[in-house]
Amino acid sequence: MVVIRWILGRLILLFDFLFAPKRAKRAPEAQAKLDAAMSDYRLYQYAACPFCVKVRRSLRRHNLNIELRDAKQEPHRSELEQGGGRLMVPCLRIEKAGEVTWMYESSDIIAYLEQTHLSQAA
Ligand SMILES: N[C@@H](CCC(=O)N[C@@H](CS)C(=O)NCC(=O)O)C(=O)O
Numbered sequence: 001m002v003v004i005r006w007i008l009g010r011l012i013l014l015f016d017f018l019f020a021p022k023r024a025k026r027a028p029e030a031q032a033k034l035d036a037a038m039s040d041y042r043l044y045q046y047a048a049c050p051f052c053v054k055v056r057r058s059l060r061r062h063n064l065n066i067e068l069r070d071a072k073q074e075p076h077r078s079e080l081e082q083g084g085g086r087l088m089v090p091c092l093r094i095e096k097a098g099e100v101t102w103m104y105e106s107s108d109i110i111a112y113l114e115q116t117h118l119s120q121a122a
Contacts, residue, residue, distance in 0.1 A: 008048075009047075009048030010048070012048050012050055012053055013047065013048055013053075016053050016056075016057065020057070020060060021057055021060050021061040022061070023060055023061070023063040024061065024062050024063040025063070026063070031063065034063070034064065034065075034117060035065050037117060038064055038065050038066045038067075039067075040094060040095050040096055041066045041067070041092055041093065041094055041095075041113075042066070042067050042068075042069050042092070042093040043055065043056075043059070043066050043067070043068050043069065043090055043091075043092055043093075043109075044069045044071040044076060044079075044080045044084070044089055044090065044091040044092075044093065045068055045069070045070070045071060045089045045090045045091075046070070046071060046072055046089050047070065049089055049090070051089070051090055051106040052089055052090045052106070054106050054110070055090045055106050055109050055110060056068070058110045058113070058114075059113075062113070062114070062118060064113060064117065066092075071087070071089050071091075079093075080102075083100065083102055084102035084104065085102070086104065088104055090104075090106055090109060091103065091104050091109075092109045092112070092113075
């Protein structure tokens with residue numbers, strides 16, 4: 001089972017590498033503004049988790065440069081478990097005005113980032 005999971009993980013990484021989405025291009029000022037906004041976030045994730053790959057591909061497609069934290073490694077593993085309350089990835093750590101919230105669920109993370117930073121109103 002461990003071997004099968006390892007092989008599947010490598011296949012996911014290979015697929016992700018071969019079919020990496022193109023990064024959105026925007027004016028340097030707009031990209032710099034977005035980069036600054038992304039400093040509010042940290043994405044806790046595993047390299048070969050399919051749900052994490054889904055979120056990372058969306059980040060890449062939208063050119064959202066969020067710091068990735070490998071939740072298999074300490075201290076990130078403990079930060080996630082204690083801060084978020086669950087050792088599940090992906091999880092987006094959001095820090096706004098000194099307040100920290102933790103968002104689980106790949107689809108919710110993608111929708112939140114799109115609505116907050118990429119919609120017409122944002
Ligand atoms: N529905 C979740 C599924 C996430 C998920 O199952 N992640 C796995 C890794 S691939 C995990 O962290 N499992 C640990 C657990 O469920 O406690 C999503 O879309 O983000």
